[in-house]
Amino acid sequence: MMKAPSIRSPRKAKGHGGERREEILDAALSLFSEKGVHAVSTRQIAELAGISQPALYAYFATKDDMAAELCVRAFAILTSRMAAARVGHQPTAANFERSMRVYVDFGVENPNPYRVAFMIEKSQHGEFLDKMNSRPMLAGLEAFQMFSDIVAEYQAVGMTLLDDVQITTQTLWAGLHGLVSLLIARPEFPWAEREVLIAAHITMLRRGALKP
């Protein structure tokens, strides 16, 4: 955190100072968001970060690892936001909709991280993928767990239509993700007015998941 000149070497060869790793991630996030992960080359990332292309590999083993890192961070932000929106809330219909709204707002207000976190195409299959995706997967499960805890509160007081918290959680999550991902990926689609659509969508999800 604090610059402690004696402890360790900052080591910033050419122009810039600061953390190379963060500069790389900033460049990667910007390019990934604009053009899509697999339409961005490592040379483009390197140029935007102001270093040579092979220098990337001192900080990330593969290009996918950069996307994975950005994915982990996006999940962490979402988790903390949902946790913050949860404290002190009673399980009421209005608060349920507010919690759903936190998720949608996160996606709509942070389309770039959301895109990287939830809309990345898998590049390979099987065990190699598992290894590559384990950290984003854990971060995603953490966010999902937060979502699940919220749903469990409504189930505990008998407000949910289903007893199965896992099913209800996955169903609601999928319902929210569908709207967010389409609004992000297809902005040119002739959508209804955004605020009205989001409100109607969340109300529909509540009616489908909670007792009247």
Place this chain on the structure above:
Amino acid sequence: MMKAPSIRSPRKAKGHGGERREEILDAALSLFSEKGVHAVSTRQIAELAGISQPALYAYFATKDDMAAELCVRAFAILTSRMAAARVGHQPTAANFERSMRVYVDFGVENPNPYRVAFMIEKSQHGEFLDKMNSRPMLAGLEAFQMFSDIVAEYQAVGMTLLDDVQITTQTLWAGLHGLVSLLIARPEFPWAEREVLIAAHITMLRRGALKP
């Protein structure tokens, strides 16, 4: 259709006869389905089709055009499936769920066409994307229009909670898309048993959109 030897030259140089274009599409569909579109190389497609890699470009301008062609065909199937599920059906709750089920089944059974049409990342600078995506996109929107027509039937007999067909359609579509796209993009996620989850999701959407 019929082999008409005099009209036009079948011209099958090396081994096989038949339509090269269909052989290529068969090979591409097989590999795309198994490994994902952008994990398959044109050389792999060519080898499975039994021709050299450049020979592909006599039939398709780009590799994406092969995926687009398969995409258009798949959407034609979706549209016809939804149309078939619609004829003779009264607007009942059970039939509503059956119609939505057609959509989900299509997405789950045709992940790559679905991905190309609705989950693709912005790959380049707009116009190139439009050109590349226009045919699959139009085919997808045709399916969407079919979806909207179905919703309108339920609205016409007063079964929908909202009067606005556009809002209801977009909300239901987003809800279905969310589940399909997550099942496709995150197959490794610890989902509930798929059949149960899909059934619960569709029931939730029905409860949220239709009157009891």
Place this chain on the structure above:
DNA sequence: CCAACAATCTATCACTGATAACTTATCGTC
């Protein structure tokens, strides 16, 4: 039999992600 022509192949291009080996800048230590 042969010119014409379409289908296919070989050779190659620019570019991709990734690696190896060399170079440089900074450090703690004398």
Place this chain on the structure above:
DNA sequence: GACGATAAGTTATCAGTGATAGATTGTTGG
């Protein structure tokens, strides 16, 4: 200050990708 040691960056290069150019083959109508 001068010294290796080492971290960080570079250039050069690899195999593999999608796509193109031009030579080559095979079939066909005359």
